[in-house]
Structure formats: C-alpha cells, structure tokens
Amino acid sequence: MNLLKIGIICYPTYGGSGVVATELGKALAKKGHHVHFITYQEPVRLDSFHQNIFYHEVSSLDYPLFHYTPYESALASKIVDVVKFEKLDLLHVHYAIPHASSALMAKQILAEQNIHIPFITTLHGTDITLVGRDPSYLPVVAYSINHSDGITSVSSFLKEDTYRHFSINKHIEVIHNFIDFSRFKKTNKEHFKKAIATHGERVLIHISNFRKVKRVEDVVQMFKSVIKKIPSKLLLVGDGPERTNVEMLCRQLCINEHVRFLGRQDAIEDLLAISDLFVLPSETESFGLAALEAMACEVPVISSDAGGLPEIQIQGITGYMSPVGDIESMATNAISILENEDTLKQFKANAYKQALNFKIENILPKYENYYELVLRTATPEYSI
DSSP, X not given: OOOOEEEEEOOOSSSHHHHHHHHHHHHHHHTTOEEEEEESSOOTTOXXXXXXXXXXXXXXXXXXXXSSOOHHHHHHHHHHHHHHHHTOSEEEEESHHHHHHHHHHXXXXXXXXXXXXXXXXXXXXXHHHTGGGSTTTHHHHHHXXXXXXXXEEXXXXXXXXXXXXXXXXXXXXXXXXXXXXXXXXXXXXHHHHHHHSTTOOEEEEEESOXXXXXXXHHXXXXXXXXXXXXXXXXXXXXXXXXHHHHHHHHHHTTOGGGEEEEESOSOHHHHHTTOSEEEEOOSOOSSOHHHHHHHHTTXXXXXXXXXXXXXXXXXXXXXXXXXXXXXXXXHHHHHHHHTOHHHHHHHHHHHHHHHGGGBHHHHHHHHHHHHHHHHHHSOSSOOO
C-alpha cells in the first residue's frame, strides 16, 4: 500500500487501549508510514526514538472558571492544527470517549476549510461495555461512532455488544489485538524463579488493575485450593481499588506467606518468563490482552469464559475456561495442568502456538488494508 501520514489519538497510559494504539503506531512507523501521536502526554510505550514517529502534545487552558478542564475541545483544536500543518491522510482514534467526538468535531471544522480527513474509531472495551452506556455519554458516543468513516473492534464479542447496546447503523470490522513477539517471548530467568520459588514450587500469576470486574479475590480463593495439592507461589501484579481487600483475604486464609504483591511492573515479560500458569477470572474481558501476552511467553491460562476470552483460548488445549465465579472448577483445572510435568509442558507449547496467530505481523496488514478501504470509500465532505 501507499505510505501514509496517520494521526493516532489515544490515552497515553498503561491501559490496554493506549498500549495497543502505541504498539500499532510503532509497527506502522517501521513499515515506513509517518505516525503522529496526538494526546496530552507522551505515551508510556514510546520508549525509543524512531524517525517516522512524531508526538504532538494537547495542552488545556487552566482557567478558574473551568471546574473540569475542557479536554475534548482542546483535543479537537490540536487535531485541526496537526492535520492542516502535517497534511495527514487519516486519523485513527482509540477508545471512543472522548476521542471519537473530538475527531468528528475536528473533521467538521476542517470541512469548512475544504480539507477532508477521514477517521477510524477503534472500540476497545469499557468505552462500550461500561462508560459508554452511561446516560451522560451514550448519545454522544453513538453519534460519534455512527459518523466515523470506519469502525473496528478488538473482538467479535465487543462488536456484538456494541450493536446490542447502541443504535449503530454501520459495519464494524473486527481486528483482534496483537502481540509483539520481540518483547513477549519465553526467556531463561531461572535464577529469578529460584529467588521466588526457593523449593521448586509452581508459580501462578495474575496481572490486572485490581478492579472488581477482575475478580482478584477469586484468584486468591482458587490459589488456596491449589496450594493444598501442589506447592506453589502466587504473584499478584498491578494495583487498584481492590488491593487492600485482597491483601486482607490472603491474611484471613493464612496463605499470605505464599503470595507476593508486586505492584505495577513495566517488564511483565520477565515475570511471565518464570510463571507456570496465568489466572484471569474476570467478570468480563473485551479481548483479554493480558492472557494473550502470557500465552506468548508459553504460559497456559486458567480463565473465565467471559467476553472475548473464547476468541483467544482453546478449551483444554491452551488452558481451561470456566463460568464466572466457578472457583472450584478453576482450581481443579489448574491442578490438572500443574500436577504433571509432561502435561504442563504440552499446555505451554499449545499456548505459544495459539498466540502465534496474533503476532503483530499477522494483524498489521489487516489495519493497512482497512485504511486503504476507508480512504477509498470515505465521504469527501461532511454535511452539517
């Protein structure tokens, strides 16, 4: 395809949408596209210089009249500025709120100046399944999605959930999340593992933002059953509102000496390298990127069957899925994998093989093809 100038609008934090948007931008830049990130601070995953990557900071006026800074207006203005002076071909906004409405506003402003800029909205999860359904946002979210020139979602589950809860009259293209295997891969960290599991215990790991929807207490309850059968250690990675409750539960169950709270970690691939099993009992997952990252590092997954997880997992092959809240089933399945070395090795190999289907080299062309489609079919001007 022709090389493009692409504007990417995303949250710059550790959240899944920001990570995916940044990694996508980096991969596009390596292919020769010029990628312009437009957000309020440099994305955390922009950790190295590349000649084809540009960053444009959105600054908001700090004025006493504003109880809340009007970021949406500031973002729209910045988009207009970057499109005009960098001559962008396309905008790709990640996470609908407020990025889709800001892109739509910018498009309308530019149309009055005879500049046409198509934009694609990628739906990532809570912008649809949680926040977007709130009456405070729902009409604007639906309107902005319907007036996007292209719409993608990270899973078929999220696509159907969007149609179910919003009046969307346009096609939604499913393009799954991806893995960069140059980062997420099995590495030899045996010295590190011996420091955690000094007597050769199995290592289970959970990574999340410790919100209620992640059901971290289920991880602890499941681990209590596992440790009765198999000597194990549990690594809890991340932080959030439920952490204190989880710590108290570990003490109540008298298993705290076998559990390590590691807080937020950047190099999670090093922790996955020493893990034998990844646990994700979430109430809902729009995709399950954390589980896929684990599988890329040859770690089988015990999870719920919620949301997009069945699009990643293969039941009884890469791990096991159970109904949400079925702690007993999850514990039984975990023990069945961990109690036999040959079984564990097979599940690890299966997890890695399945993860290969989601390597970035497979997913990136799907985005490039979709960009070309949108550029061919987008309406040349917007009627107000």
